[in-house]
Amino acid sequence: MYHKKIMHLLLPGFLLGISGHAISQPPRGLLVVSPQVNAGKTVTFRYLAPWAKEVKLNAQFEKGPVQMVKDTAGIWSVTTGPVTPDIYPYSFQVDGITVMDPANVAFFPNERFKASLVDIPGDTPLVHSLQDVPHGAINYEYYPSLAGTTGTVVIYTPPGYDKEVAKQYPVFYLISGTTDTEETWFKVGKTNFILDNLIAAGKAKPMIIVMPYGNIEARIAEQHNGIKPGDPTSREGADALIRAKNFGNDLVKKVIPYVEANYRVIPDRNSRAVGGFSRGGGQTLRTAFENMDKFAWVCCYSAYLSTQEMERSYQPVYTNPDNTNKLFKLLWISVGTEDFLYKPTIEFMDFLKAKKVNYTSLITDGGHTWMNTKKYLAATAQLLFQ
Amino acid sequence: MYHKKIMHLLLPGFLLGISGHAISQPPRGLLVVSPQVNAGKTVTFRYLAPWAKEVKLNAQFEKGPVQMVKDTAGIWSVTTGPVTPDIYPYSFQVDGITVMDPANVAFFPNERFKASLVDIPGDTPLVHSLQDVPHGAINYEYYPSLAGTTGTVVIYTPPGYDKEVAKQYPVFYLISGTTDTEETWFKVGKTNFILDNLIAAGKAKPMIIVMPYGNIEARIAEQHNGIKPGDPTSREGADALIRAKNFGNDLVKKVIPYVEANYRVIPDRNSRAVGGFSRGGGQTLRTAFENMDKFAWVCCYSAYLSTQEMERSYQPVYTNPDNTNKLFKLLWISVGTEDFLYKPTIEFMDFLKAKKVNYTSLITDGGHTWMNTKKYLAATAQLLFQ
Numbered sequence: 080m081y082h083k084k085i086m087h088l089l090l091p092g093f094l095l096g097i098s099g100h101a102i103s104q105p106p107r108g109l110l111v112v113s114p115q116v117n118a119g120k121t122v123t124f125r126y127l128a129p130w131a132k133e134v135k136l137n138a139q140f141e142k143g144p145v146q147m148v149k150d151t152a153g154i155w156s157v158t159t160g161p162v163t164p165d166i167y168p169y170s171f172q173v174d175g176i177t178v179m180d181p182a183n184v185a186f187f188p189n190e191r192f193k194a195s196l197v198d199i200p201g202d203t204p205l206v207h208s209l210q211d212v213p214h215g216a217i218n219y220e221y222y223p224s225l226a227g228t229t230g231t232v233v234i235y236t237p238p239g240y241d242k243e244v245a246k247q248y249p250v251f252y253l254i255s256g257t258t259d260t261e262e263t264w265f266k267v268g269k270t271n272f273i274l275d276n277l278i279a280a281g282k283a284k285p286m287i288i289v290m291p292y293g294n295i296e297a298r299i300a301e302q303h304n305g306i307k308p309g310d311p312t313s314r315e316g317a318d319a320l321i322r323a324k325n326f327g328n329d330l331v332k333k334v335i336p337y338v339e340a341n342y343r344v345i346p347d348r349n350s351r352a353v354g355g356f357s358r359g360g361g362q363t364l365r366t367a368f369e370n371m372d373k374f375a376w377v378c379c380y381s382a383y384l385s386t387q388e389m390e391r392s393y394q395p396v397y398t399n400p401d402n403t404n405k406l407f408k409l410l411w412i413s414v415g416t417e418d419f420l421y422k423p424t425i426e427f428m429d430f431l432k433a434k435k436v437n438y439t440s441l442i443t444d445g446g447h448t449w450m451n452t453k454k455y456l457a458a459t460a461q462l463l464f465q
Numbered sequence: 466m467y468h469k470k471i472m473h474l475l476l477p478g479f480l481l482g483i484s485g486h487a488i489s490q491p492p493r494g495l496l497v498v499s500p501q502v503n504a505g506k507t508v509t510f511r512y513l514a515p516w517a518k519e520v521k522l523n524a525q526f527e528k529g530p531v532q533m534v535k536d537t538a539g540i541w542s543v544t545t546g547p548v549t550p551d552i553y554p555y556s557f558q559v560d561g562i563t564v565m566d567p568a569n570v571a572f573f574p575n576e577r578f579k580a581s582l583v584d585i586p587g588d589t590p591l592v593h594s595l596q597d598v599p600h601g602a603i604n605y606e607y608y609p610s611l612a613g614t615t616g617t618v619v620i621y622t623p624p625g626y627d628k629e630v631a632k633q634y635p636v637f638y639l640i641s642g643t644t645d646t647e648e649t650w651f652k653v654g655k656t657n658f659i660l661d662n663l664i665a666a667g668k669a670k671p672m673i674i675v676m677p678y679g680n681i682e683a684r685i686a687e688q689h690n691g692i693k694p695g696d697p698t699s700r701e702g703a704d705a706l707i708r709a710k711n712f713g714n715d716l717v718k719k720v721i722p723y724v725e726a727n728y729r730v731i732p733d734r735n736s737r738a739v740g741g742f743s744r745g746g747g748q749t750l751r752t753a754f755e756n757m758d759k760f761a762w763v764c765c766y767s768a769y770l771s772t773q774e775m776e777r778s779y780q781p782v783y784t785n786p787d788n789t790n791k792l793f794k795l796l797w798i799s800v801g802t803e804d805f806l807y808k809p810t811i812e813f814m815d816f817l818k819a820k821k822v823n824y825t826s827l828i829t830d831g832g833h834t835w836m837n838t839k840k841y842l843a844a845t846a847q848l849l850f851q
Contacts, residue, residue, distance in 0.1 A: 110695035130561050173562045175516050181579050184646055186572065193567050209615055214607035221600035229595055241727060260570055309496035341627060
């Protein structure tokens with residue numbers, strides 16, 4: 080019989096007697112259920128804060144903050160709706176402080192704000208819902224990025240990818256927006272469920288989707304122990320353009336070669352798409368226009384390039400429209416009527432139209448939201464590589 | 466030239482004129498940098514709250530809450546330390562309200578509390594740090610679970626897995642604790658970085674690590690639109706045991722077959738390990754003891770089974786110690802001296818010792834924390850399958 084003590088694995092902390100703050104039994108307290116989707120599609124939100132003076136709900140299906148009411152146990156709640164089925168970001172405003180819903184696992188990955196996600200199912204399953212269909216996988220990969228850093232990229236592989244060891248797939252490089260991370264398309268955009276469902280319905284081609292992180296400078300700062308940069312002074316200022324260029328370099332020189340070396344993707348421009356939301360849409364256009372040999376399918380969600388930038392940087396794209404129209408199998412632009420970028424996006428479409436550059440457009444209601452972004456992914460996934 | 470409007474893709478919301486709350490340009494406000502690790506390993510935390518009366522830092526390297534001080538811009542800050550290098554959960558207490566750090570991408574996935582993570586690097590790289598070594602991947606997979614639900618499991622594949630198409634690997638089923646999710650081992654435990662580093666150093670065998678979600682009942686409630694259960698009445702009450710049984714059934718009857726069908730794992734008990742932290746440690750012991758034919762390597766971190774439960778349910782394990790000692794290549798138990806479970810874990814070790822059941826133990830300082838959990842993974846990963 081032996082009872083082996085791993086003396087040699089005793090760690091420095093033990094020897095030095097450093098005692099970190101010991102965690103006593105974590106207080107669990109009242110179990111608060113939130114959010115709670117009710118029959119009839121109202122939603123009840125609850126937040127435990129016995130000493131707060133005022134708690135409000137901020138939700139993207141409401142026009143403004145909604146007052147919550149405290150019960151005798153100190154739980155604030157409100158039931159609101161009916162709410163149109165979708166997945167929405169929300170948070171609580173507690174005596175002026177914005178908090179995520181502690182009772183909700185589903186969060187919005189983001190560099191700045193912190194929000195939770197509420198999922199209101201449809202009477203018939205929505206395209207982004209978890210359904211009983213074959214599922215692909217989501218893979219977090221680490222690749223050598225610019226400036227000696229290690230990048231993280233999130234990659235969707237379709238159902239059957241691991242089994243079909245001889246099969247190659249088309250690939251969609253899909254970029255999120257300002258303050259979003261490489262996880263946002265997965266966690267908020269539900270990329271994998273949308274593709275699982277469309278593929279199962281025969282509406283989308285099995286494809287690989289590569290979701291990089293858009294903020295190269297933040298990653299470099301973090302890994303070189305520097306200060307993360309603030310926002311660029313404007314969407315088209317010099318610093319914004321430099322950052323877009325950094326992003327494009329990372330995508331074309333680092334991400335694509337890594338993906339092509341490690342995933343069975345068809346390494347051909349006709350099987351390569353690029354798309355993105357918001358800043359990701361701007362990065363999409365700039366990267367595609369600067370690399371006309373790389374991407375035959377271009378999807379711009381809730382974004383645009385100004386006439387000034389087109390004239391300064393992308394004359395080849397519109398001075399030979401016949402060539403451009405041959406090169407792009409899809410140039411897609413979509414936006415919501417309430418998006419703060421609606422007007423310049425329409426102007427961008429008008430510019431292309433005047434120059435006889437073909438594009439496909441979709442105007443929806445709603446604003447600069449991930450509700451619209453999911454719709455745009457679902458729409459374009461049915462067009463790509465077809 | 467054409468300008469194609471996707472009229473048939475106009476979505477119901479547009480036709481019905483439902484306007485969700487339009488998002489104007491999101492207010493970015495001041496860029497707050499937090500956390501900031503300084504030379505000398507002090508850490509500066511900042512939180513923007515111009516109207517708050519009091520903001521404190523809660524961090525697992527502090528004995529208690531630490532007052533922060535507001536500047537003229539309304540940013541509260543404190544510089545604390547030096548802090549022993551590691552990754553620590555923390556949050557801010559803002560006028561009594563617990564919030565995550567909005568400026569920090571790194572969060573602690575959890576069903577209940579919401580916390581951020583601060584990473585203080587070592588002078589020499591710590592075993593859990595991102596280093597310049599070959600990296601494995603993290604894969605989110607969806608598998609058919611109990612009660613007609615779809616489960617999510619997070620799977621680490623070691624460097625080279627995709628290329629070595631003929632190679633089979635040993636597998637470690639690794640379980641997190643109460644309120645943790647299937648992501649916690651990845652995001653907080655840094656499973657992938659720990660294994661990347663140990664494998665690169667030749668200290669761990671290339672292995673697959675499967676990280677399931679421990680709260681089967683919550684998943685069933687969520688997918689069947691029911692109410693999530695609260696905590697069991699005690700760690701060993703009837704409801705806790707039922708839940709452990711559900712977990713064991715999901716692991717053995719659903720997760721393992723899915724993994725064996727979809728990953729190149731060696732389907733042999735000598736190449737199959739199970740381990741876990743806290744509730745996951747209890748689940749580990751119960752699942753291993755109830756399935757002696759399944760796992761030759763058993764790792765229990767910061768957990769135990771009571772003498773009463775051993776006597777009631779696991780007599781075969783200790784009434785024939787020679788057999789048990791042949792079956793288990795490793796029975797590992799580790800705990801911190803400040804862990805609230807320290808005493809019953811020592812009693813569990815003493816029980817095994819008295820019954821002549823072999824085990825390997827590691828006592829560290831510190832408490833029931835993920836700092837200790839990371840140490841335990843790093844220690845056991847070097848023993849598994851050797």
